[in-house]
Amino acid sequence: MTGAGEEPRIVLADIAPGADARVRALDGLDAGLREHLQAYGVAPGRLVRVIQHSPVTVVQVEHTDLAFESHVARGIDVELA
Numbered sequence: 001m002t003g004a005g006e007e008p009r010i011v012l013a014d015i016a017p018g019a020d021a022r023v024r025a026l027d028g029l030d031a032g033l034r035e036h037l038q039a040y041g042v043a044p045g046r047l048v049r050v051i052q053h054s055p056v057t058v059v060q061v062e063h064t065d066l067a068f069e070s071h072v073a074r075g076i077d078v079e080l081a
Contacts, residue, residue: 011076011077019081020080022046023047025044053073
């Protein structure tokens with residue numbers, strides 16, 4: 001539930017394939033995984049394109065494709081770009 005004036009939480013798993021999203025936060029993930037994702041360019045402010053969600057979520061960050069298990073895709077807060 002969100003408070004007054006807050007936007008609903010959107011996670012990477014909610015974004016349709018083919019759409020672009022901007023990473024807002026990695027707060028739903030543990031510190032080690034956040035560090036690992038940031039090393040691959042998945043960081044707040046970064047634009048990603050969703051390629052697919054099945055069998056895993058695949059995103060493109062610049063010229064690199066990354067695959068995430070569903071719990072990771074649900075832990076990445078985004079906004080539509």
